Amino acid sequence: MPSIYRRMFPALFVSILFVSIFAVNLSRCYMDDAYIGFRGVRNFIDGKGLRVNTGEGVEAFTNTAWPLFVALTAGPLSIPVTAKILGFGFLVLVFLLLPLVIDRLSAEGDEEFSGGIWFWVLILLAVSPSLVYFSLCGMETAPAALTLLVFVLFAHRGGGLVGGAAAAAAFAFRPDTITLVPVLILIDLFSAGTLLPASSAEPSLKARIGDIWRCRGRMILTLAVCLIIITGIRYGYYGSLLPNTFNSKPSNPILLAVNGVKLALGEQTNLPFYLGGPLGFGFLLIGLAELAIGRGETGRRVLAVILAGLFFCLYSLRDWTMMARYFAHYLPLAMLGLALAMEKLGRISESLARGKRGFFQTLIAGSAFFWVCTTIVFGNFMQWERHLGSSAAAKYPGYVLNCSSLEPVARQIGVDFRDSGFTIACRRLGVLSYFSGLSVLDYAFGLPHRDVALKVRKKGKAIDDPADPLLEEIWRSRSPALLLEDGFEMRKILKAQGKSTDETAGEWASITLHGIEYTHIRSSAISADEKWILYGDARAHAFLATPAKTVRSTKSSE
Structure with a gap:
């Protein structure tokens, strides 16, 4: 057993305990969107095809791999219960894999992580409304998050085959992850200097691109082959190259700009509240910079996932749930970026105090660190009550988020x-x-x-x-x-x-x-x-x- 599991066992135990308690409390909760997939699963099992209305050969869901997976694993239990059990199992696997990513980030950085920060990362994820609820209410959130973790753990030199397959699996569960590998390549190009003026002492542009191709070539080819196969099957079965939701939920560049402004103002509901506004987004930027500069290959992979998620949430229309559903499968890795920022802030606070740089500087750094932790902790519980509490169920969208009534x-x-x-x-x-x-x-x-x-x-x-x-x-x-x-x-x-x-x-x-x-x-x-x-x-x-x-x-x- 890797030593990281021994060090993080208390956090893992508490976080999985929290998730288990939520699973019991939410045992009869499903959101309306989940039943769209369940109807397709029922028709598929009955031999009527993986579609909602049997007379229309249309792909009514973006997460086609999820209802197909549920259909293939359905047994004596009902379809909704099967999906809920699978969601819980995948969510537990997400928590079990996160320590490995944390260990990689620590090993590839210049400084070891303090245990306290990473303890809170797992606990905060375990009480995150978007990650936990959508994973346990019949949606594809947990398996999509798991594929992203696999991509991060294996998309490196020598692991291109697994990385490309993981990216393709993520696309099958959530097509918005299609930008994942292109973003990673852009990060590689930027890191190699191809997007910046080159000095005479540096390798030529052709040499840099060649080095990136040697590093990512297998991953790119694997992903391309998988996408061709997935798209071919989709076209043959549904007669369309893309899921129908690409037409039913249109976007445009203007919306991207508007959502960017909303993010800066803290009014972007497609993202968790603590990632928006000048302070929250500022902390995230610190974490992104740390991932890009000081955490090696693993840091770049985590950075690619976070940037892909941010782009999708800013490009998309506001989700009717008024929650961060679109970002939920990106959240486990995004929390690592935020944790890096808090870790950096903690070191600054400690350095100021040790160097006797002044009471006010130390107070400011320490207060900001405390603000981040308390805001996320209490804010998450407030989000649970606001969107999923008993009072929320009395009005829209509460009674559609939990459609038991x-x-x-x-x-x-x-x-x-x-x-x-x-x-x-x-x-x-x-x-x-x-x-x-x-x-x-x-x-x-x-x-x-x-x-x-x-x-x-x-x-x-x-x-x-x-x-x-x-x-x-x-x-x-x-x-x-x-x-x-x-x-x-x-x-x-x-x-x-x-x-x-x-x-x-x-x-x-x-x-x-x-x-x-x-x-x-x-x-x-x-x-x-x-x-x-x-x-x-x-x-x-x-x-x-x-x-x-x-x-x-x-x-x-x-």
Whole structure:
């Protein structure tokens, strides 16, 4: 056993204990997006293909390797439980591999790490809302983080084959990691001086590039071959070179600039709060500089992962969860960069005190060090309560982050409209499609529909209004018999059509969407403050009125 494990055993024990406690407490928690993959897994197991709507051969998820892995390992347990157990196992492996990365960084640097800092790295990760929750609620976060750790540990001279394969695996779980190897090569070029003016004493540009190719060539070739294979399989199976979400969640260079400003101001929700703002981002920059200059090959690999994650979060639209989900799989290695900055700050504080440079200098350095630790510790617990606490579940997006309250409503819709062959329009795709068994028209993002996703790309953002003229042809062709909406969204639709409703009496006015009239069927409570409103056209009401449907549960009806 490496000596690093003996030194870090207390931190490993406590962090895995925390993760285990969270796993028990979150045993019934899944987010709506996870059920999108689960629906694909169910269809795959049933021989209907790895897709959400069986009639549409569209890749509705970006994390295709994850539902495929769940499908191949599914046994007697349910699909959601299988995914949760796998997520927990992968997360534990992440914590077990992190000490090896820490050991490498320490060995390749000029100074040994102090044990206290790295103890807190593991503890802080164990209570990180984005890393822990998304790993345990059915998402691909933990296996994606694990592939990045493998990339860091093996993407070095002599390990190019494993490094390239790990980068390809990361791409299969999270396509945003496609920038990982290009960023690493840019770091190599910068480190070799090819992006800086060369002096006459230095090797030629051709010689530098040749040296980098000898170091990274096998990794680049392995990654290229794997990407060709993955893309070929994707195109053959789905008829597309990229997942459908590249159309349904478009971005642009202007958004990149705007998000960069938000990061500097501390208002970038795609990243953890402690990495934003002048102070937090300043600490991260110190850590990045330390990785680039003083931590050798391992430092450059960790730096590449962090920069790839930062780029993706700044390039992307704000995630609807309002949490750092997009950065969660990068977070374990990003915390190492932040820890390096704290380590540096601790040394400065110690040096000032030892050198008697003055009380105020020592106080400033020590206070900044204390601020970082306390802010992350207390801030993480505040984030848990803000996004995932009992009060958060009463409103959006809390009841979608933990969609346990949506499950009984979706199940009842499945019971009422079993074997109807109807399509239901809704912006909440996952839990509804999984438990109702109906084909879902996701008009907001078009995740399982190529034509809707192209409309979203044309609009430049999600389609919030089902009456949007962009949807007219699509709506008529699919002719959804049912419409399910959050109460606050339904009020917007009614207001746009000049309609009103008497909610106290449970009466909702009829609406017309693209020539089809929908009337209220029932309202179902999904939280203390919100309801799901179910509308149906004449076909839906007629189906409910058939003799076979006269006896059904009305627990969720008003």
